[in-house]
Amino acid sequence: MAGNRAVVYDRPGRVEISDIAYPELILRDGPGVNPLNVGRKCEHGVILKVITTNICGSDQHMVRGRTTAPSGLVLGHEITGEVIEVGRDVEFIKKGDLVSVPFNIACGRCRNCKERNTNVCTNVNPDRPGSAYGYVDMGGWVGGQSEYVMVPYADFQLLKFPDKDRAMEKILDLTMLSDIFPTGYHGAVSAGVRPGSTVYIAGAGPVGLAAAHSAQLLGASVVIVGDLNAERLAQARSFGCETVNLREHANLAEQIDQILGVPEVDCAVDCVGFEAHGHGKSHGEAPATVLNSIMEVTRAGGRLGIPGLYVTGDPGAVDEDAKIGTLKIRFGLGWAKSHTFVTGQTPVMQYNRELMSAILSGRAQIAKAVNATLISLDEAPAAYSEFDQGASKKFVIDPHGSVRR
Template sequence: MSGNRAVVYVEPGKVEVCNTAYPDLVLRDGPGVNPLNVGRKCDHGVILKVVTTNICGSDQHMVRGRTTAPSGLVLGHEITGEVIEVGRDVEFIKKGDLVSVPFNIACGRCRSCKEQNTHVCENVNPDRPGSAYGYVDMGGWVGGQSEYVMVPYADFQLLKFPDKERAMEKIRDLTMLSDIFPTGYHGAVSAGVKPGATVYVAGAGPVGLAAAHSAQLLGAAVVIVGDLNKERLAQARSFGCETVDLSEHDDLGGMIAQILGVPEVDCAIDCVGFEAHGHGRNHAEAPATVLNSIMQVTRAGGRLGIPGLYVTGDPGAVDEDAKIGTLKIRLGLGWAKAHTFVTGQTPVMKYHRELMMAILNGRAQIAKAVNATIIRLDDAPAAYREFDGGASRKFVIDPHGVVGK
């Protein structure tokens, strides 16, 4: 084959669908590729025909110009596809397999991978542990919001769906396994959600909704979701969550008390990240708001799951400290309350198989929870704008028009 089309970051606020090179089993030079990764041979990899690829809130940070992402970067780290070519070193993945791709790239050979910490693989990013497709400072692996993509370390990483026809019937749910569902689930697990727990989820974007649904799956008694966006709060209520509208009030503890009778929860999950705003009618960007507020409302001895993205470089930050990821966090409060914090990328491979089984057997309805919306590849620029405007949708790109068939 020759040729490929992909969603490319152009400049702040602008993405385009462009013609790009058809992938092969070598990491070629290009926008964002670490020089030490150029020419890296991937005979352990496969070429996928992309079936679905999702727009993520993490992509929006780059598109807004809030990172150092270079122009020309091919976006997309949430990938589900059909294997159409296998490298000579691939033993167990075959042509025709339908697979989910964990967003964090992992070699399967380093100490981190062997300890299931695939989110901090030591061999895929020359700058620091951890990597992802189509993301700034993550080694330069080409993104998957495209027609075709190369995926390395196929035997180790890929989750093969056991029944292709059955999987296509559930593809709107299964496409969430590459990132959003494991990320929300990881946030809930990290926060210690268990049967009977009361849970606060900060943020009603797709990851927040996935975390809320995950908390329900884990047996939470009450899940409260807070946001500034009324449409997204309505989506949270559509599957049984309580909500607090932070655009109207700034007393989070008081709003929780109206629901639970006490101003605190057993555990909390930050699904907002570094572009957080303050609370109340005159809210403005205040990146430490969510971290400080969840410490305030989580009981002593509780746990905080923090899957929300925080970065080391934010050129659009509100102050000089925040530009390098230094935030005014009330660590003393967390220390005094003996909180446990869990941060970082989600180790997708730790969770994706069990979540696949929950989907295939009707226990999880993640597509409904996040309002999955199928679009064409050419619709991606408009979807980015709509998502940036606060639409309560999880946009799923169908590059080859196969999902509706």
Template structure:
């Protein structure tokens, strides 16, 4: 039987690549696995040889020690792979298929799934609606930053690429379909972006860059990206965004007015989440900053897309309220301006097929927008460390060397 290496959380600030069990079609006990999920049989699932798996900002929250994630948790919810084994109940997905895996695990059978709300499936997480691979309090499904991984409910969830050779040519774009591209796109759609919209995106990390590119695809006339990191802002400018450096000025409305002539936008997207900082030269962590600032600069009647992650347990928060997800949000301002808010996980399956088609046609250039950069699975700790330092890259882990073979010019040169 083949071995299986994986990226494992080792405590605040630390990950390691370790040998773990080769997967089978059962959810076994382990770090973070809900006791009610132990022994769960998954003959509706498949085993994947992981072709690519990405480091996500949501993973970084755990690795920084800002969640209740247990040591030993196998990380990774952005997965693209080749099917090498199918369960007896799988009818349509076949061995050899190259597929994208939505990060939210969904059964396809509950009320939420039948209504298209695959991000809040009722049957995969005993604690609450919704689940994901390799993530804290999400049921304990083993993460995919590994060589091999088990994926349940294969016929319902998996997006099969129509041509394997073409898919490998486009793999740096297609690997973003498991999370980041649909998440950014969902943020833009939720914010009501359409032809001619003016859009503000808070955060120039990979999700923010994906949201900015998505806003362009949806027809925005101007996309403004705000961040504290000048390197990431430079990446946003590389594909046509306007930018504001929030470390140099604390009046966001004034900076927007310098670009648009008015201190407001039609639509705003929060791609930062609960580790947000305030604005200005002396900025410190202030988790409600982004939510309050986008209410201030979004026009009356506008919409706010909030794909940025907010949690119910943050042991590293500055105050007791924030430790349980309670923030000082100016809800009265949002009410007075009749804002529309959309929060929560992204229902990936609602978007991934059409975004795949946009990639395959050449319309979407998501790998370029987020600066997709390939590293070997063994170098995952370097990727986590450099990502945490604020590099303007989206790290793509390559467990079997297939991505590097197809795209040798995208390999990361370690500093």
């Protein structure tokens, strides 16, 4: 039997490359696995040889020690792979298929899945609706920053690429379909972006850049991206966005006014989440900053897409309330302006097929927008460190050297 190497969370600030068990069509006990999921049989699943798997900002929250993730947790929820083994109950997915794996684990049988809300499947996580690979409190499904991984409910979940050779030519774009591209797109759709819209994107990390590119695809007339990181803002400008450096300019509304002639936008997207910082040179962590600022600059009647991650448990939070996800949000302002808020995990399966078509047709250039950077599995720990320091890159791990350089 083949071995299996993976990126494993060790302790705050440290990940390691470790030997882990080769996957089976059953969920074994291990770090982070919910006891009620131990022994769960998955004959409806497949084993994948991982072709690409990406480092996500959500992974970084765990690695920083800002969640209750246990030592030994195998990381990785952005997975693209080749099917090498199929379970007894798999009917339509075949060995050799090249597939994208939605980061949401979904059964396809519960009420939420049948209503296309695969982000809150009720059958895969005994703790609460919704699950993901390699993530704390998500049921314990083993992560995919590895050489091989098991994926359950294969017939329902997997997005098969129609032509393997053509897919491999665009693999740095297609690898973004498991999470980042649908998540950015969902943020823009939730915010109501349409032709002619003016849009503010909070955060120029990979999800923010994906949201900005998505807003352009949806026809926005002006996309403004705000961040504290000059390198990431330069990346946003590289594909036509306006930018605001919030380290240098604390007043967001004034900066929007200088760009648009009015101090507000039609809609806004929060791509930062719970580790948000205040604005200005002496900024510190202030987790409600982005939510409050996007309410301030979004016009009355506008919509706010919030794909940025907010958690119910943050041991490193700045105060006791924030440690349980209670933030000082100016909800009265949002109410007074009749804002619509859309939050939560992205239901990837609502978007990934159409975004695949946009990539294969050349309409979407997501790898370029997020500066996709290919690395080996052994380079992952250094990439985590570089990403944590604000590098404007989307790191794509190639565990087997499958991607043509």
